[in-house]
Amino acid sequence: MTDQQHHQDLVERVRQAGLRPTRQRVALARLLFGHGSARHVTAEQLHSEAKAAAMPVSLATVYNALNQFTEAGLLREVVVEPGRSYFDTNTDPHHHFYFETSGQLQDIPAHEVELARTPEAPAGTHVDRVEVMIRVREDG
Structure with a gap:
């Protein structure tokens, strides 16, 4: 191109x-x-x-x-x-690792996170999406 x-x-x-x-x-x-x-x-x-x-x-x-x-x-x-x-330029459903020391984000494909249950949405609302952020700290 x-x-x-x-x-x-x-x-x-x-x-x-x-x-x-x-x-x-x-x-x-x-x-x-x-x-x-x-x-x-x-x-x-x-x-x-x-x-x-x-x-x-x-x-x-x-x-x-x-x-x-x-x-x-x-x-x-x-x-x-x-x-x-x-x-984030990736607008598809996905989650993130957040590296607390470096401040970097890393994508986690949506299928790699399984939630057993989410609470019912408050009256008059619906769940739009669920985003999981897993905070990690580098060893050492």
Whole structure:
């Protein structure tokens, strides 16, 4: 695939998600989805990548784009603790290992986690999804 085709695919992906494909959104989409594999990034990490790629974008714009991509279904937000979120490019059902020392996330395929029972949802609601985060600490 040529760079121009890849750019057009990203423009179309953003457009199909219901968002206007602005230059900054498409540039951030290239950083997020251009690697071909699932990624877990914080807003700060993505902002650093944008700066390293000479993209003139503020941290506030990165946060706005990540939140818009999440609302549009292009990303999933994974909150690991209050005030610390990762944005996951894998939107399929799955779970995570969270490495507490390094702060890294690792996907766990959904079929590898079995729940015997979940509580009944409160009246007037339904369970949308169940996400399991297994916190691990490196030995040593």
